Structure formats: C-alpha cells, structure tokens
Amino acid sequence: MEDYDYLFKIVLIGNAGVGKTCLVRRFTQGLFPPGQGATIGVDFMIKTLEIKGQKIKLQIWDTAGQERFKSITQSYYRSANALILTYDITCEDSFRCLPEWLREIERYASNTVVTVLVGNKIDLLEKREVSRQRAEEFADAWRMCYLETSAKESDNVEKLFFDLACELIHEAKQNALINNMASPMPGEGKTISFLNCCSFS
Numbered sequence: 001m002e003d004y005d006y007l008f009k010i011v012l013i014g015n016a017g018v019g020k021t022c023l024v025r026r027f028t029q030g031l032f033p034p035g036q037g038a039t040i041g042v043d044f045m046i047k048t049l050e051i052k053g054q055k056i057k058l059q060i061w062d063t064a065g066q067e068r069f070k071s072i073t074q075s076y077y078r079s080a081n082a083l084i085l086t087y088d089i090t091c092e093d094s095f096r097c098l099p100e101w102l103r104e105i106e107r108y109a110s111n112t113v114v115t116v117l118v119g120n121k122i123d124l125l126e127k128r129e130v131s132r133q134r135a136e137e138f139a140d141a142w143r144m145c146y147l148e149t150s151a152k153e154s155d156n157v158e159k160l161f162f163d164l165a166c167e168l169i170h171e172a173k174q175n176a177l178i179n180n181m182a183s184p185m186p187g188e189g190k191t192i193s194f195l196n197c198c199s200f201s
C-alpha cells in the first residue's frame with residue numbers, strides 16, 4: 001500500500017544562480033544554505049504535505065541552470081506535473097531569458113503541465129531590476145501564476161509549494177472526472193486514479 005493519496009513531480013528550472021536550490025532547501029529542510037554551490041545536472045528531494053486530510057507527496061527536482069547541463073535537464077520536463085520557472089528580481093538577464101525557457105517548456109514538457117513563474121530574492125529590494133508589474137504582465141501574457149519569494153527570508157516559499165499542490169490536486173480531480181465521464185458504456189468504465197498515473201514504477 002502506498003503511504004500517500006497523491007504523488008506529484010515538480011521541476012524547478014531557470015537561469016543559473018537565481019536561487020532554485022535555495023528555494024528547495026528552504027522548503028524541504030527549512031534552511032538557507034550558506035555558500036550554495038551550483039547544481040551539477042539534477043538534484044532530487046521529497047517532501048510530504050497534508051492538505052485537507054490528504055497526504056500529498058512531492059518529488060521536487062532541482063535542475064542546473066548552466067547551459068552545459070541543458071540536454072540532461074530537458075529529459076526531466078516530460079514527466080513533470082508542474083514546473084517552477086524561476087528568475088532573480090535583481091537580475092534583468094534572468095528575466096530576459098524567460099521566453100527561451102518557455103520555448104523549452106513548449107518543446108519538452110507535457111501540454112498539461114502547470115507552470116508557475118517565481119521572482120526570487122525579494123529580500124534584496126534595493127537591488128531590484130525587474131518591477132513586479134512587469135513580471136505580472138509577462139506572467140499574464142503566458143497564462144502563468146506569478147509569485148515573488150525570498151529563499152533567504154523564507155518569504156512565500158511555503159505558499160509557493162502549498163498553492164501548487166492545491167492546484168495539482170484540483171487538476172487531478174478534474175482529470176479523474178473527465179476520464180470517468182469518457183467511459184464507453186455505463187458501468188464499464190474504470191476509475192482512473194491519478195495516483196497510478198503519476199507514480200513512478
């Protein structure tokens with residue numbers, strides 16, 4: 001028997017140095033690692049949440065932002081239920097690269113993937129190079145939710161993963177409903193559990 005009701009795979013992507021690893025470490029371990037080195041390839045962590053009495057297991061994949069790892073990290077997009085596309089609000093360059101990341105998503109991710117745009121490092125407000133309004137407009141244009149976070153100060157980090165988990169539960173329930181409705185003959189349809197669809201074999 002599985003010890004969870006839902007299992008979701010979440011993949012963090014975005015330029016090198018925007019804070020993907022720090023966001024994951026803050027959420028899964030409650031710490032801000034000093035002198036965090038660049039990720040090599042892909043890293044993996046698990047965190048289980050309880051939402052409305054249900055156990056939600058999150059598999060969180062932290063990918064390297066460096067160009068030289070692109071071919072490795074791309075292979076992780078396909079099976080992702082959600083992508084957290086991260087940029088650094090103090091780094092215009094990391095924002096300008098977002099269309100490139102979105103092209104990667106279109107190319108390699110499933111067309112049902114949920115994508116959230118995250119502007120990290122809001123503790124460095126005095127160094128901000130990308131206004132919230134600009135980021136919100138960009139996110140709207142691409143039909144993404146937008147959230148600003150600080151892995152350092154722990155601002156909005158829990159909210160990011162909780163809201164995402166809630167959205168994924170909602171999507172999973174909708175899918176199960178659609179699958180049930182699409183059953184060919186009354187009584188012959190099989191209930192397709194999202195748990196089985198997305199759990200690793």
Ligand SMILES: Nc1nc2c(ncn2[C@@H]2O[C@H](COP(=O)(O)OP(=O)(O)OP(=O)(O)O)[C@@H](O)[C@H]2O)c(=O)[nH]1
Binds near residue numbers: 015016019023040149
């Ligand atoms: N001030 C501040 N610094 C942060 C924050 N998040 C990350 N950093 C710093 O930004 C640098 C890069 O953080 P990482 O988490 O390694 O960035 P990454 O996106 O995982 O980088 P790659 O693994 O190379 O793709 C480190 O020096 C962190 O200490 C934040 O919220 N605020």
